[in-house]
Amino acid sequence: MRKQYRYFLIVVLVILIAGVVIFISKNRGVSIDRYNSMNQFPKIRPDYCGTVIPPNIAPLNFLIKEKGIRYYVNIHSKQGTPIEILSRTPKISIPEASWHELLSLNHGQELYVDIFVEAENKSWNKFQTVSNKIANEEIDAFLVYRKIHPSHNTWSFMGLYQRDLQNFKETPVLKNDRYQYGCAHCHTFCNNSSDKISISTRSRDYKSSLLIVEGDKIYKIVKKFGFTAWHPSGRLLALTINYPPLVLHANRNEMRDIVDIDSWIGLYYIDSEEIKTIPQLSRKDWLENYPTWSPDGRYLYFCNAKMLWTDTKTVPPEHYQESKYSLYRISYDIEKDKWGEIEAILLSKETGLSMNQPRVSPDGRWLTFSMCDYSCWPSYHPDSDLYILDLKKTEETRKPVYRKMEINSDECESWHTWSSNSRWIVFSSKKENPLFNRTYITYVDENGKLYKAFVVPHEDPTFYDSYLMTYTIPELVTEPVKNTEEKLARVIRDVENVPVDMAITGATPKKENRE
Numbered sequence: 001m002r003k004q005y006r007y008f009l010i011v012v013l014v015i016l017i018a019g020v021v022i023f024i025s026k027n028r029g030v031s032i033d034r035y036n037s038m039n040q041f042p043k044i045r046p047d048y049c050g051t052v053i054p055p056n057i058a059p060l061n062f063l064i065k066e067k068g069i070r071y072y073v074n075i076h077s078k079q080g081t082p083i084e085i086l087s088r089t090p091k092i093s094i095p096e097a098s099w100h101e102l103l104s105l106n107h108g109q110e111l112y113v114d115i116f117v118e119a120e121n122k123s124w125n126k127f128q129t130v131s132n133k134i135a136n137e138e139i140d141a142f143l144v145y146r147k148i149h150p151s152h153n154t155w156s157f158m159g160l161y162q163r164d165l166q167n168f169k170e171t172p173v174l175k176n177d178r179y180q181y182g183c184a185h186c187h188t189f190c191n192n193s194s195d196k197i198s199i200s201t202r203s204r205d206y207k208s209s210l211l212i213v214e215g216d217k218i219y220k221i222v223k224k225f226g227f228t229a230w231h232p233s234g235r236l237l238a239l240t241i242n243y244p245p246l247v248l249h250a251n252r253n254e255m256r257d258i259v260d261i262d263s264w265i266g267l268y269y270i271d272s273e274e275i276k277t278i279p280q281l282s283r284k285d286w287l288e289n290y291p292t293w294s295p296d297g298r299y300l301y302f303c304n305a306k307m308l309w310t311d312t313k314t315v316p317p318e319h320y321q322e323s324k325y326s327l328y329r330i331s332y333d334i335e336k337d338k339w340g341e342i343e344a345i346l347l348s349k350e351t352g353l354s355m356n357q358p359r360v361s362p363d364g365r366w367l368t369f370s371m372c373d374y375s376c377w378p379s380y381h382p383d384s385d386l387y388i389l390d391l392k393k394t395e396e397t398r399k400p401v402y403r404k405m406e407i408n409s410d411e412c413e414s415w416h417t418w419s420s421n422s423r424w425i426v427f428s429s430k431k432e433n434p435l436f437n438r439t440y441i442t443y444v445d446e447n448g449k450l451y452k453a454f455v456v457p458h459e460d461p462t463f464y465d466s467y468l469m470t471y472t473i474p475e476l477v478t479e480p481v482k483n484t485e486e487k488l489a490r491v492i493r494d495v496e497n498v499p500v501d502m503a504i505t506g507a508t509p510k511k512e513n514r515e
Helices: 002-027 096-104 391-397 485-493
Strands: 062-064 070-076 083-087 110-118 124-126 130-134 142-148 158-164 170-175 183-190 193-202 209-214 217-221 228-230 236-243 246-248 256-258 262-269 274-276 286-293 299-306 326-333 338-346 354-360 366-372 385-390 402-404 413-418 424-429 438-443 470-477
Touching: 070 096, 083 096, 142 183, 158 183, 170 485, 183 228, 183 470, 193 228, 209 485, 217 485, 228 286, 236 286, 286 354, 299 354, 326 354, 354 413, 366 413, 385 391, 385 413, 424 470, 438 470
Parallel strands: 262 286, 413 470
Antiparallel strands: 070 083, 070 110, 110 124, 110 130, 142 158, 142 470, 158 170, 183 193, 193 209, 209 217, 228 236, 236 262, 246 256, 262 274, 286 299, 299 326, 326 338, 354 366, 366 385, 385 402, 413 424, 424 438
């Protein structure tokens, strides 16, 4: 019996090995000598055609939207061994190792994709070659974002996640089920580095706080903050104090809206553990929001709107749909802790629109921002588009030189971030579905030209078709967040907190629960 059993196992093993050999032989060195040339490009999804891609991006797996019984794909460039894939399904999965080897050998070159489809009559159809350019410059390897269900007035599960853009690995940074399903709503990094992080949290059980990470040290300030921005030195944070209630509409497709009824900008000094305000950024009849620093730390850019109401208790307030934000900046000398005067960059009376979410490229050349018809929350406005302003030419001409980005769609474009080398922008778009933000990547050349955007790839090219969470607040970083989510959540959960009463003239917060 034992001999027969061994014989049976050997036969099974031989059959399996033979099957693998046959499979490999069918997928290597495929030769299609006779085919019909199609005078059209193949339909593929996602639309990875005619764009510029990072040389360190994960494989751009795709689905062929052409009817057939077999599919053959040949991916090649100027140098290296072509990647050949023969598949009985239209889902094309590209081997990671071969993909990265091909891209690494061809920086600055075109990447070609030849697609053949075998029809039911056994004849092959070859479509026009798809071409994408491989950039010389890499994208920052990690992307941190929030995922949340697109609910209208409440939420249950949400979390901050990080994605390694070089492959398909996603790991949690902080999930809200670790602190009684509270909210993690804003996260920022200093100079595209995960060494210094700030995360704003809200929780009914553990109160609202600002979580600050400095290397291995984690602490929180027990106070409700909104958006934050690290000074490039890492020595202070600009932060907003907001009252932004949700408003629901009854007569438009996007029912949600946010009104910033009252807001101002403060500064948190890391070493002295103080929060201070300055009169220019905390005026009672103005709404200051979305602070962001220039890469040299000499200017703080922000959005500002005149408060059109005196009653801050009624929601929504009167005339809130007339509220339009403009772009300003104020100079700052960190060594003297001295502020200059506010200067206008672009006024809403010139554009007729409301400006939000400014970000300055790390090389200091470009200022990007969103514009919509009104409001401080563009991600709820289908008309929201992204714009780019040339800071160098604006300085030279003494007038704003800006334009709408080429990557906008008919749906909402909003949250965006720069790579550390100023060559990539990652942004949120609802172009495929007005309910869900998806994350897109676009290349920016030295002249500020933006190239066709493409969606962040997933291993399964049909992933986004059925995924029911929305992505917001993408942030590019050069290395992963190293602190575990349990370590971050433990600081949030610590209940021995002393709330901070912060007067408009300034106050000293308490740093609690150090790790």
